Amino acid sequence: MKNSKLLTFLKTLNDSELKEWGKYIELNSNKKAKDAITFFNYLKKYHPEFPEKKIAKEVIARKIYPNETNGIKKIENLMFKFGIILEDFLVLDQLKKKEKEREFLLLQSLKERKLDKFFFKKTDELERKWDIEKHVGAEHTHYMYRLQRIRLSHPNYEGRISNNYDVKSLIRNIEQYYLAVKMHLNISDVATHSYVDTKEESVNYQLMPIEQIIAFANTNKGQHSIHVLLFLKIYQAFKGDLNSIGELQELRKLFFENADRFTPGEQSDVVTLYLNFLFFEKYKEGELQAINDLFLLNKFSTEKKFLIYKGHIAIDHFQNIVNIGCAAKELDWTERFIEEYAPYVETGNEDGIALSKMAFYLKKKDYDKVLNTLAQLKFKNAFNNAFGRAMQLIAYFETEGFEELFYNATKSFNLFLIRNKTLSDRHKKSFNNFIIFAKKIDDARNEYKSDIKALKQEILDCKLIVYQSWLLEKLEEAK
Numbered sequence: 001m002k003n004s005k006l007l008t009f010l011k012t013l014n015d016s017e018l019k020e021w022g023k024y025i026e027l028n029s030n031k032k033a034k035d036a037i038t039f040f041n042y043l044k045k046y047h048p049e050f051p052e053k054k055i056a057k058e059v060i061a062r063k064i065y066p067n068e069t070n071g072i073k074k075i076e077n078l079m080f081k082f083g084i085i086l087e088d089f090l091v092l093d094q095l096k097k098k099e100k101e102r103e104f105l106l107l108q109s110l111k112e113r114k115l116d117k118f119f120f121k122k123t124d125e126l127e128r129k130w131d132i133e134k135h136v137g138a139e140h141t142h143y144m145y146r147l148q149r150i151r152l153s154h155p156n157y158e159g160r161i162s163n164n165y166d167v168k169s170l171i172r173n174i175e176q177y178y179l180a181v182k183m184h185l186n187i188s189d190v191a192t193h194s195y196v197d198t199k200e201e202s203v204n205y206q207l208m209p210i211e212q213i214i215a216f217a218n219t220n221k222g223q224h225s226i227h228v229l230l231f232l233k234i235y236q237a238f239k240g241d242l243n244s245i246g247e248l249q250e251l252r253k254l255f256f257e258n259a260d261r262f263t264p265g266e267q268s269d270v271v272t273l274y275l276n277f278l279f280f281e282k283y284k285e286g287e288l289q290a291i292n293d294l295f296l297l298n299k300f301s302t303e304k305k306f307l308i309y310k311g312h313i314a315i316d317h318f319q320n321i322v323n324i325g326c327a328a329k330e331l332d333w334t335e336r337f338i339e340e341y342a343p344y345v346e347t348g349n350e351d352g353i354a355l356s357k358m359a360f361y362l363k364k365k366d367y368d369k370v371l372n373t374l375a376q377l378k379f380k381n382a383f384n385n386a387f388g389r390a391m392q393l394i395a396y397f398e399t400e401g402f403e404e405l406f407y408n409a410t411k412s413f414n415l416f417l418i419r420n421k422t423l424s425d426r427h428k429k430s431f432n433n434f435i436i437f438a439k440k441i442d443d444a445r446n447e448y449k450s451d452i453k454a455l456k457q458e459i460l461d462c463k464l465i466v467y468q469s470w471l472l473e474k475l476e477e478a479k
Helices: 005-010 015-027 034-045 057-064 071-097 099-112 116-132 139-152 163-196 210-218 226-238 245-261 264-284 289-303 315-327 331-344 350-363 367-375 382-398 403-419 425-445 452-461 468-477
Strands: none
Touching (some): 015 034, 099 116, 099 139, 116 139, 139 163, 163 210, 163 226, 210 226, 226 264, 245 264, 289 315, 315 331, 331 350, 382 403, 382 425
């Protein structure tokens, strides 16, 4: 029973939800069926762990039906009924959160019951209410389309506004929704290919090619929603049509001015997947200003709580924000961010938080804290372990009198990379190149003559390497 659908679902309920479900069972059970309440109370005692020895069917059967031979069968029947009741409860729970979906179900019921007066009054009220609300998300136009469609399709619709007006509005809303969603999906497709370096095409060549969508969206821009306009510009940026840092800054400004008109999911995509990538590409091309733009983007998103989802911030977002803050030399802000947002990182990511703190200490040149933090860690995965070792090398390199520790650490790091079976070849190569160049720079700063210029070009030409900017900084100091 431990891995049953019922218990799997029940584990996701918090204490308050479990209590509400108990009340729902009472309302939806036969008053004479006391065994249903008894069964619920028994399960409640062991929520959410549900230890196997306590929730085996035969164990529960002996508790609820001590004098019956078919107790296990009755428990199975109760589980089946409880599963149906729980699914209904979960649907009702969602309806409490999805006000608009509840309204559509109500309208459908009024329509079927021929309560026309109330149906049309309700559609008019909703249209006025939703039209004056902030148009949050591309789905807003879809809701307006569905509202107008259910009214227009009513058999007793008599053109309460004008038929022509309603049809045109209906078409416009569904077109705006389609344009925004189509471009959003294509941007995600292009962005994903950019990250993983694949040539596969999956979204562009659907029934309506994206090129035709873009051509249409580029005409009469004043008629399009902000969602269509922003996604249009982002798509053009990925395709290289918006190529200058100034154009990307205008794009960022457009998002800042209209961010509250996007859903949390759209906001997160625009920040973490699209604009971050576009500005970072500019930084790699030599646009140093792009780091400041990335910092402003992360600062804005943090202040607006865009990256908090269900009470948590993803560890990769947390680390990215810390790294950008350090690169932009906004150390006071970065320190406050770490203190405020580390508690929002989900349990189990302690290594990631520690590495972010170490990156911050490196930027502050507090190498003792780097090494002290590292000494307390027992890494759970090889990738974090490798980054910890790389930061250890930097701290040894930067600390006077630690030359032997630096040399020994390069050997143990190399051995770790050789023996590790989980790191990809690309990651191994990136860390190995870092070790090689760190040793060369260490040699260069201790030699009377060294070809610094040639070494710098080697580092710049290297495509797979971590901490490249630090290596270049140390090379300049070695001149």
